[in-house]
Amino acid sequence: MKLRIIAKYSIDGVTDGECIWEEKQDQFGTVEKTTKFSGEVLVEFQKDWSLFVERILSQNPSREEFLEKLGKKSDSLEQIVFGNSNPFWRSPGFRGSIQILVDPEFSSLPWEILRTHRGFLFQDSEFRRGIRITFIQKENLQRTNGILLVCNPVKTNLISSVTEECKSLYPILETKLPLRILKENNLTRVRFIEETNSVKYLHYAGHTEKKGIPLGEKDFLNTNDLAVHSFSNLNLVFINSCYSSFDSYEQSGLTTSFLKAGAKEVIGFLFPVESSLAKEIGIKFWKYFLSSKNSHKSITKIRKSLYKGSAKEIITAISLVHFSTQKQTNIYKRIIGITVVLLFLFFFIVFSDNRKEPIKVENLDTLEPTTVAERKTKEQVVLQKDVLLNRISQLKNPEFRKMAFSFLKTKHEFLDDSQKRELLETIFSKENSEEKMYYEFKTRSGF
Structure with a gap:
């Protein structure tokens, strides 16, 4: 289920907000619920949280x-x-997954708590965290399977x-992916x-500031400068630094x-x-990720x-933010699963064909499916027959009794079974004496 946290600008210049989510209700079905909140109060909470950290x-x-x-x-x-x-x-009773899509104005808040x-x-x-953006970045076709450290x-x-960190990551990354390295002097x-x-993939190890990546002593790669580029070639970015x-x-x-800029998933820290x-x-993340190819499971393992x-480690787990709303599946497991199913079907068809014997059409008895109406008719006939025999x-x-039983069992020249029963039922339905019924029976049946 998605929860959208939207920034709304108020008259006094403070950014207020609104939460929107869909919810199922017994009376109305799926409805969209909203709550509004004060941006000013939220700013105070942000400052208080920073001091707390x-x-x-x-x-x-x-x-x-x-x-x-x-x-x-x-x-x-x-x-x-x-x-x-x-x-x-x-x-x-809630059992679904939770996705929070946040406007950048409120992204620094610890929604994970x-x-x-x-x-x-x-x-x-x-749990998934994402952002709301106003445009779709153009696709960058210059993609390799490499990683930049x-x-x-x-x-x-x-x-x-x-x-x-870089020395430890070098053998881990280099054995799995084409590796490129940018050090401070060449950055x-x-x-x-x-x-x-x-x-x-991109992994950044070092110092960053809220306004961007330091380049040398005075220059910065500004965050706004990064956003205007097309980095849709990046599947995963890990900015391993404070306030990233x-x-x-x-x-x-x-x-x-x-x-x-188009990156599919980005990992960073909200706080120091x-x-x-x-x-x-x-180091742990890339070990886990390169073996599982699943960033969500890797981050979950680290958070656990x-x-x-200690308290420091728990606050770090909260600060470690994974921006992604993609539900990952292991492609290798999917391929293996599909292959197994196809092989099973192949062998089943082959061996089934080998075991089949020629079917002789002339020996087949066609059985029509019994409908509900036919079953009811048969049940009624049985019931009627029972009543008639009892009568x-x-x-x-x-003599009348013997002839009546014989009449039902003996093949008649003009009457079928149902007509014979109908004849007897008609005779028995009249309020006459047995003598009159017997006479009528002999007259109408020809017995």
């Missing part, structure tokens, strides 16, 4: 304390957005972790666009920019993430692992 990362409280506070934040977000409406996924009847959205393996630490304190605007334009999925009212974030955790997540850890058996005159 900073406190968690710096203090790392106990798991129990963190989950209690997370529950309060979740309830607060639900109250702001849905008011007194109950979200459809909170119903115990909303509760379901089974936990939080970020714990739901079927960008190593751009920028900051001194990130050099060690980014270097380790320019032209080179980045040129290399990105000719690969299927953060959007604001003023500009789109990196993940949104890649989605606008510890470099050691980011490195571990990046993080959720079992004959009740005759006091033994």
Whole structure:
């Protein structure tokens, strides 16, 4: 089920919002429900959430304390957005998948912390997050099966972790895909666009800021610059850095920019993430993905692992955002399944033909299917016959009784079985004495 979160500009300049979703009701069937919410209050929640994340990362409280506070934040977000409406996924009977399509203005909010009847959205393996865009990007036909690995630490304190991440990823990626590498010294605007334009996958390890990717000391590859390019050749992008999925009212974030440019799936972080955790997540993701070819299962596996850890790890699981509404299927399993079915049908037909014997048409007895009407007629005949036989058996005159039974069993020259029964029934229906009935029977039957 899809939930659309739409930005609407109010008179005072603050972006308000509206949620729209379809819901099945007993009285009206499928209906479209809407709730409106205040953009101003949501901005306050965003600021409060940012402070909450900073406190968690710096203090790392106990798991129990963190989950209690997370529950309060979740309830607060639900109250702001849905008011007194109950979200459809909170119903115990809900069994479908949930897709949230968000306008960029509200994309930076942690929608994954909303509760379901089974936990939080970020714990739901079927949950999907996407964005709403106003145009369809042109198709880029320059596609190879390669991957671009960008190593751009920028900051001194990130050099060690980014270097380790890239060194660990090199053998993992190089053995599976044609690999291209862009390091900090060679990373320019032209080179980045040129290399990105000719690969299927992109992994960025390093530092990014809300306004884009740093190039050298002063230059930036702006998010708005990325959005105007056509990167529809990209099946999957992983921007493994702080705030890579953060959007604001003023500009789109990196993940949104890649989605606008045509990328099919983009993974990033809404908030700051510890470099050691980011490195571990990046390495694990590509290991899982290259073996399963399923990004959703890979992200779910990582989130489950993080959720079992400390408060820092859980907040990282929430921050790890996967933008995609595509339901993936393993193409190899589908091919194998189809092949098995076709082989089974082939052998079944071959062996069935070998076992068949010639059919002699002259020996076939054609059996017409018995209709409901025919069955009813037969049942009525049996019932009538029983009544008639009972009536004959009740005759006091033994000769009349014997002749009546014989009349029914003996083939008549002019009357068939039904006509014989009809004749007797007509005689018995009259309120006459047995003598008169006997006389009428002999006269009409010819016995």
